[in-house]
Amino acid sequence: MGKKQLGNTDVYVSGMGLGAMPMSLSSRPSESESISVIHRALDLGITFIDTADSYCKDESDKHHNERLICQALQTYNGDASDVVVATKGGLMRPQGSWIRNGNPKHLRETIHASFEALGGNKPIDVWQYHAPDPNYTIEESLAPAKEAVAAGMIKFVGVSNFSVEQIQRARDVVDIVSVQNQYNPWHRQPEFDGVLEYCEKENLTFLPWSPFGGSRRHKNLQDIPVIAKLAKEKSVSVYCIVLAWLHSKSPCVLPIPGASKISSIEDSVHALEVKLSHDQVQRIDRETAS
Template sequence: METKQLGKTGVSVSAIGLGAMPMSISSRPPEAESIEVIHRALDLGVTFIDTADSYCKDESDKHHSERLLHKALQTYKGNGVIIATKGGLMRPNGNWTRNGDPKHLEETIRISFEALGGEKPIDVWQYHAPDPNYTIEESLAPAKKAVEAGIIRFVGVSNFSVEQIKRAQDIVDVVSVQNQYNPWYRQPEFDGVLEYCEQESLTFLPWSPFGGSRRHQGLTDFPTIAKLAKEKSVSVYGIVLAWLRSKSSCILPIPGASKVSSIEDTVRAVDVKLSDDEVQRIDRETAS
């Protein structure tokens, strides 16, 4: 598996990660199947897994994904995996709402630490989304405190603008930025976030890499993507992941998976290379 450095940490991780959300939300598979997916990812060289305290069915199920990952790692020989979790979203009745209250974030960081085993610092803790009811400074104060206490190793941010990233950096060292990015939503190319990540050597983690459920199910309807997939003997998903990787060396895709076949397909994308012309053809087709 190709590797890359996580931010400026000196820590190497796999060039493609595993997104854990599908294994914990309402449509999740049986636990044994999810553990099989995680183990298969590790077998294939994946060493970066993205999760969140809110990857669950609802508030009564909070931290499900973190506990699942810990259980899977406990039953796997060999480790060296970096788990990036997040805090700051709530799941009332299965909905998604923001909560940047410092008291809540301090508590959820503690619970995430325990859910992930409680024996070593959280590898990466990311503030999931800014809450307009609190300043960036207020919401990130608990993360700074947790870093100083040895509960968090590295900090990342999610759904942040350049200005918000800069404010975060004034409080704590930031190693990663996780914003939405795919061929149909290219805002990071135009709002300066991708450029800023390159400039600051921050790892960019694109969420919703396939454009959401509607796009995900209709990727074969895009002739350029379908043709390239056939020419390169990979799936249409592999072409989209290759497109993401071609956009910047700071990008580390984290596609979700809940089936062994999905993670196997994801890993094959590491070897797919797109020319500048092929990338531009995808750009033109998906922009229309």
């Protein structure tokens, strides 16, 4: 599996990541099934796993996904020393909803809780501010991350759901290695708001969340004629075509497709072998233009 540089760091990760969120929501599989999925991802060469403190059922279940990943890494029979776990903080889950919380006090507490949930014996590989909270300035909300880097609790920092202007402000507070924004055939905003171009120019890793459109929309990929046609021509799934399309957009893109089944992560890794021509990429662009 090809490697990608993580931002401007000296760390290289797999060209495909694993989005672990589906393993911790209300429709989660059993713990043993989830651990098997993570172990299979590692067997396939994946060394980048995306999680968050809020990947859980509700506030009483906070940090579930982080604990699950920690357990999977600790019970893996192979070498997991080069695996990078990128978590996030800044969203609350009251009664299962999603609420932004950029309160510095809360972020200090959740960074520490994430550190412990991920094992508590080494810095968090990547901690990402999940979404800017308009009740607090970016400078206020990222101060705890800067403190945690200085204290050796966080190695690298990323941001999520940020505009170019917000990324620039964040970089004035602390070094930023990655940006995680929504990007899929129905939501191509990163191409038009300057974020993808900025990440490529500044050598920041871009992590497209919800690459297949989310749990409610992923089955509709089959209804996009050009994607369905290319999948049939290349004898691969529509998901492989979308991941290949995302890869073609910029060398800074690192897809993190979610998975809760072994077959899903195997299919996503297979996408690395799918090559799209410039004309095929343009055809997808034209057909998915909003």
